[in-house]
Amino acid sequence: MLQIKGLRASVGENEILRGIDLAVKPGEIHAIMGPNGSGKSTLAQVLAGHPAYTVTAGSVRLEGEDLLELEPEERAQAGVFLAFQYPVEIAGVTNAYFLRAAYNALRKARGQEELDPIDFLDLLEEKLKVVGWESEIMQRAVNSGFSGGEKKRNEILQMAVLEPKLAILDETDSGLDIDALRIVADGVNALRRPDRATILVTHYQRLLNFIVPDFVHVLVEGQIVKSGGKELALELEARGYEWLTGVPEAAPA
Amino acid sequence: MNAAYLEAFERFTGNGGGQGPAGLLARRREAFDRFARAGFPTAKDEEWRFTPVAPIARATWRLDAGRTDPRVTSPQLQPYRFGAADWATLVFVDGRFVPALSHRPELPPGVSVEPFAEALAREPDLIDRVYARTATPDITPFAALNTAFAADGAIIRIAAGIELPEPIHVLYVTTDAAAGAAVQVRTLLLVERAARAQLVESYAGLGSAASFHNVVTEVIVGEGAWVEHTRIQRENEATFHIGLTQVEQERDSHYRSFTLAAGGAIARHDLRARLSGENVETLLYGLYLGRGEQLVDNHTTIFHDQPNCRSWEVYKGILDDQSHAVFNGKVFVQPIAQKTDAKQTNRNLLLSGGARVDTKPQLEIFADDVKCTHGATVGRIDESAFFYLQSRGIPRAEAQRVLTYAFAAEVVNEVASAPVREALDHLVAARLGIEG
Numbered sequence: 001m002l003q004i005k006g007l008r009a010s011v012g013e014n015e016i017l018r019g020i021d022l023a024v025k026p027g028e029i030h031a032i033m034g035p036n037g038s039g040k041s042t043l044a045q046v047l048a049g050h051p052a053y054t055v056t057a058g059s060v061r062l063e064g065e066d067l068l069e070l071e072p073e074e075r076a077q078a079g080v081f082l083a084f085q086y087p088v089e090i091a092g093v094t095n096a097y098f099l100r101a102a103y104n105a106l107r108k109a110r111g112q113e114e115l116d117p118i119d120f121l122d123l124l125e126e127k128l129k130v131v132g133w134e135s136e137i138m139q140r141a142v143n144s145g146f147s148g149g150e151k152k153r154n155e156i157l158q159m160a161v162l163e164p165k166l167a168i169l170d171e172t173d174s175g176l177d178i179d180a181l182r183i184v185a186d187g188v189n190a191l192r193r194p195d196r197a198t199i200l201v202t203h204y205q206r207l208l209n210f211i212v213p214d215f216v217h218v219l220v221e222g223q224i225v226k227s228g229g230k231e232l233a234l235e236l237e238a239r240g241y242e243w244l245t246g247v248p249e250a251a252p253a
Numbered sequence: 254m255n256a257a258y259l260e261a262f263e264r265f266t267g268n269g270g271g272q273g274p275a276g277l278l279a280r281r282r283e284a285f286d287r288f289a290r291a292g293f294p295t296a297k298d299e300e301w302r303f304t305p306v307a308p309i310a311r312a313t314w315r316l317d318a319g320r321t322d323p324r325v326t327s328p329q330l331q332p333y334r335f336g337a338a339d340w341a342t343l344v345f346v347d348g349r350f351v352p353a354l355s356h357r358p359e360l361p362p363g364v365s366v367e368p369f370a371e372a373l374a375r376e377p378d379l380i381d382r383v384y385a386r387t388a389t390p391d392i393t394p395f396a397a398l399n400t401a402f403a404a405d406g407a408i409i410r411i412a413a414g415i416e417l418p419e420p421i422h423v424l425y426v427t428t429d430a431a432a433g434a435a436v437q438v439r440t441l442l443l444v445e446r447a448a449r450a451q452l453v454e455s456y457a458g459l460g461s462a463a464s465f466h467n468v469v470t471e472v473i474v475g476e477g478a479w480v481e482h483t484r485i486q487r488e489n490e491a492t493f494h495i496g497l498t499q500v501e502q503e504r505d506s507h508y509r510s511f512t513l514a515a516g517g518a519i520a521r522h523d524l525r526a527r528l529s530g531e532n533v534e535t536l537l538y539g540l541y542l543g544r545g546e547q548l549v550d551n552h553t554t555i556f557h558d559q560p561n562c563r564s565w566e567v568y569k570g571i572l573d574d575q576s577h578a579v580f581n582g583k584v585f586v587q588p589i590a591q592k593t594d595a596k597q598t599n600r601n602l603l604l605s606g607g608a609r610v611d612t613k614p615q616l617e618i619f620a621d622d623v624k625c626t627h628g629a630t631v632g633r634i635d636e637s638a639f640f641y642l643q644s645r646g647i648p649r650a651e652a653q654r655v656l657t658y659a660f661a662a663e664v665v666n667e668v669a670s671a672p673v674r675e676a677l678d679h680l681v682a683a684r685l686g687i688e689g
Contacts, residue, residue: 071643073647073649076643076644081644082644087641088638090641092663098645101642101655102642105645105646105651158645162645162646
């Protein structure tokens with residue numbers, strides 16, 4: 001489904017990804033782990049098309065289509081979804097409006113008929129169950145005044161509505177207490193399908209207790225230095241990243 | 254000053270324009286003299302530095318504005334009625350009251366919603382008592398000119414203790430019959446002690462010709478009264494619109510305004526609120542939209558004359574193309590006005606490289622135990638917001654419309670009256686290219 005080959009990316013003069021190779025098949029869950037500053041979030045954002053990063057080499061194909069040629073909205077239309085580490089607050093636009101605008105933008109791009117507000121609300125009712133929310137919250141402005149946990153749940157709700165082929169979760173576990181973590185993980189698991197794939201970017205093994213990955217990759221200084229099965233995450237949990245990086249890890253801020 | 258103004262004034266007063274109590278006529282004359290002495294402001298006048306009114310001063314306007322277009326029909330006004338056919342509505346076409354287009358449901362005793370002529374006939378000293386008592390001719394030369402010539406307008410009076418559930422709408426529309434004319438109307442709102450009222454004051458252009466609208470509104474909010482005042486200016490984009498709103502608040506009163514400025518070639522609105530009793534609350538919200546070569550200017554002044562009052566002001570602007578906005582927010586806190594809590598915010602969104610904003614907060618504080626803050630920003634849509642929407646599949650051009658609407662909606666949402674808020678929301682969404 002996803003083929004990343006020799007991917008290098010920079011911000012200004014600063015090269016952050018230094019040759020990433022990764023293949024993801026339908027139905028798989030891949031965890032990308034690594035110490036702070038290893039380039040994990042950069043990889044997630046580059047895949048979604050964040051304009052701050054310049055791709056200097058390599059290729060990214062989603063079902064054969066060259067993702068790097070596409071605008072961010074075209075990538076979303078092709079089936080890519082990025083759950084943001086820091087979701088953006090948009091005061092003045094309700095969640096309901098935002099979700100419908102996004103949903104209909106995807107429908108339109110795929111030549112399907114757009115849903116009117118009434119039909120969309122029916123669909124939304126169903127999707128809200130994934131994150132255990134009441135519909136009242138849909139009349140609140142997007143992420144505006146939301147707690148950290150609510151913002152992450154909102155990302156999962158958006159994912160449930162947009163039904164991406166490839167979901168990339170960028171540190172969705174950071175800042176969550178155990179209850180919020182469980183809700184988010186349940187949401188991700190509920191959306192799992194044989195024809196969809198997920199990339200989990202995370203610093204900690206904790207999330208992987210709830211969402212069990214098929215593969216774990218360790219990213220250090222912009223390169224994948226080790227890949228393995230789910231047991232690799234447990235090893236990292238026990239031993240830290242030091243044995244892979246060669247430097248003691250600073251305590252997380 | 255052009256001699257035509259003097260001729261026009263003599264003609265106006267000679268033709269019954271000076272109808273009413275002698276005091277009223279004297280005030281018109283005094284106002285005219287003041288205008289004649291001062292003339293139109295120029296760029297040298299600090300208050301008008303960024304707003305060149307030369308195109309208004311240069312032109313020769315018909316000042317007797319007697320002509321109105323008799324062909325305006327009720328369906329034509331539908332878009333301006335907020336879908337609320339049952340609100341008491343006074344409609345003025347080209348500066349003259351038109352009974353057939355107005356809607357005058359029975360109102361509770363003590364409530365009157367009348368055009369000038371009726372009020373003069375029914376209660377002659379009412380106009381005399383309130384006309385130009387607060388929006389005095391010395392405020393601006395335009396106010397003086399209006400005071401001299403305003404022949405029609407609305408007088409609304411809500412007696413003590415009456416709570417009106419529905420808004421009152423005063424709708425001033427202009428047609429191409431007013432091409433080349435100065436349309437000068439006046440609105441007076443008197444809300445007595447512990448009464449509650451909502452006023453919507455609209456200015457709408459039905460045609461495309463240039464005319465000059467010079468309007469004045471006076472609002473008196475009695476002790477413990479509650480007033481929401483929505484001013485909607487959507488003139489055609491050839492019109493010169495100069496407006497002054499003067500608000501006087503007595504103790505324990507609450508006044509909130511929302512001002513939308515969307516039309517006009519040059520549109521200037523001065524909103525002045527005097528907090529002349531203790532424990533007053535004043536909320537001023539504004540939204541201005543510029544496109545093409547529009548110039549939109551908002552000057553606000555809040556006079557904290559008494560202690561323990563709160564004023565809260567948020568004005569937002571969205572400027573596209575080559576448009577230009579001016580914002581000036583004055584807050585005066587008198588030595589006696591301790592415990593004043595005043596906050597002013599002006600935020601501007603530029604949608605093009607050619608748009609321009611001049612924003613100036615001006616706080617003059619003479620009391621020491623107060624909390625006064627202000628902030629002004631001029632910027633573009635945040636790239637991280639763009640990316641967020643695009644990453645959800647929303648194309649960039651649509652993302653810009655959604656985020657621009659969001660910027661506007663934040664202040665529209667402050668309107669307390671639900672039907673007014675919803676109507677404004679639709680109006681702003683339509684202007685910004687957003688569908689329901």
